[in-house]
Amino acid sequence: MPGGARPHGDSYRAPSEVTWEEYPTWLRATIGENALRHAKSRYEVISTKVKSDVLSSEVWGKILQYRAEVEDGYTAKTGFKLFATPNAPEIVTKPYDSLLDKSFRKNVAQNSGWPSPPDGGWVTPLNWYGRVNDIVRTTVVVKYLDGVGIIVDHIRQMADSCKIRFSVDYEAREEGYYAAHCYLWFDLEIPAANWDTERVSIRLEIQVTTQLQDVIRRLTHDYYTQRRSRTSVADVKWQWDYKNPEFIPNYLGHILHYVEGMIMEVRERGGRK
């Protein structure tokens, strides 16, 4: 197996046959006992440091500092409030179990080339700081659909002014998930596995979504968690299985996105941009 030992000897097993319970054993065999044993404590130290570095960064300070300007600029132009809440967005670190789950998805569940490594190689505790895009993340919630683009532009401008690399993905998933994911790249020094230091490019993920999408996302979070680590493909797609627990919440996501577009249309017809 390129990039590491095969988890179950040489006998091939489909991703659907590799269980989450077996995954730590596979990972241990791939990266070595030592690296996995200290992975959690190392992650907790590093993710805390990353969060602290991001919080004290110039770009994050500017994003918060000019938040009120963006809000008033939007209100001056449209007559409506931009943000769903006056509170500054809170940066959180990804829980270790969630990170491990994500590596399982990348290495196994969503790895179309299994049992070969995914593009870029296996995602392991030795490299996941640079490979996983949401070790530190936050969410900005706006009231209206047009606010998403306004915030994306604001973050992009602040990143440019601080010479920080920026990218954005406008997510529109089959499961009814809609949000813009902005990424800011931070070149940070973190403790290496041997407790020396190494420089790693780590991303802050800023999810920008609307108030309605935020509500549906909270309601469907459990379904999403169950679905994302599923390795098997259902016989009948959820779109055709109206008793499937995902049927209603997923379509609600699509319907709300459509309704939000209609709200914008009504607003603009009323003379407000």
Add this chain to the structure above:
Amino acid sequence: MSIPESIALYMYKMALTTVAEKRISDLLELAEDLSSKDGPVNRLFISEFVDTEGARNLENVWFFTERMALEAKNFLAEDDLDGIIFADNIHYWHLKKVEFHPKVAPSPKSRLTLTVSFGGGGTNAIDGELKASGDNCPFLYSLAREVFASNLMP
């Protein structure tokens, strides 16, 4: 145009964004032009409130000359200005306060609402409502004392 120092100081204390400052500056110029016979604008008040989610909402801005009050409604988004003589023309006022005492520094929870009725509207009352939260409360209170309560109709 240059903004009088007392007004500039008040705007500074209100921690306005540059967007709000620019809007007020533009409206101030308009108010001065419209009330030019009555002298310059010598006082300004921003009516604002804190909503249930804790966000401060800037609503209307009031300009005062020697005898006139001009109100720019929804000032961030609109150019909607009206004016009235307040000198000896206050028919009624009503002050409502929450967690505010004039001789004690306000807290973030302090709230003041002042409702005033002006004379001269015939059968239709001409009313105004001014709101303040937190650090803005002392400014509204002094406005209530010095401009509105002291100008009740004889």
